[in-house]
Amino acid sequence: MPTHLNTPRADELPEVMSTLASWQTDDTPLQLHPGDIGWQLRLGADATAAMVRTWSRNGEILAIGMLDGPELLRLAIDPTVQQNDDLAHVLVQDLDDQGRGVLRVSPSSLEVPNGVRLREALTAAGWTTGEAWTPLEMDLAEPVEDPGVRIEVVGPELAGMRATVHLESFDGSQFTEEHWRTMRTATGAGDSRCLLALDVDGAAVAATTIWTAGMGRAGLIEPLGVGREHRGHGYGAAITRAGVAMLRELGASRALVATPSANTAAVATYESAGFTAMPQRSDLQRPEPSLSS
């Protein structure tokens, strides 16, 4: 049975995200989450759909990729076929087509979950280790410690403030109130909440967005930041605890987050809030083309 590589239309995105959500079970290694696609929905459903690739067999989606810029493709694989040799072989071939085929791009880096057959197949094909990431998890069976600061759930009236905190937290960000509105109203965005932490004077100091994948599945923190002026006062750990408590309230079984291992402040913040680091996961780098090819 042939495997079809496809770029979904915007109206097919909800189905892709719902399939991706169904893969977020507790025994699956951290991989691309519907929240990762949800965060891209700030750019609109058409632009987001254009970043997505699906591999299907017999009408069933087996792998989903999302381009995070032209150089990085982030992949998730259906947990029931993560050890499948045929699928790994097809993916390696499609990823090696130098952008000529349906993939249409030739990303230099891949995010591939730990423990899947595809990692071995790519390594055998010459792909090498790239940037190291630290995935972290928190079980949500028990209640989460109180954040200890004032927290607001962002609605339209606080969207401007949420955008400002994001700009103050991430270098080079262009996030706007309009992006927030587009993201919130996009179909298929799933159950998400934006939270703001406020200091004693009522100034917004930290923000996060959390994404569920449905009841009893893993939820995701993406993104989370504290304004540069406000760092080092516990707001990072506080907004993390607030996000995790919200995920628990919405029925998530555990909370997940991943950050570059080099971002020691973020790793320390998530651990301080109660997350446990899982084994590192490295991106895979495309081999340099040989001179003879």
Ligand SMILES: CC(C)(COP(=O)(O)OP(=O)(O)OC[C@H]1O[C@@H](n2cnc3c(N)ncnc32)[C@H](O)[C@@H]1OP(=O)(O)O)[C@@H](O)C(=O)NCCC(=O)NCCS
């Ligand atoms: C990461 C970030 C959220 C931390 O926010 P913060 O308010 O300064 O963090 P906190 O004050 O709550 O500190 C939490 C813990 O992290 C530790 N920490 C914070 N910054 C640190 C740093 N630069 N180096 C080492 N440890 C650090 C603190 O000591 C504290 O540990 P403790 O509870 O064991 O004492 C903030 O630096 C940030 O917004 N960075 C840019 C965006 C980003 O990287 N987001 C996360 C990845 S998406």
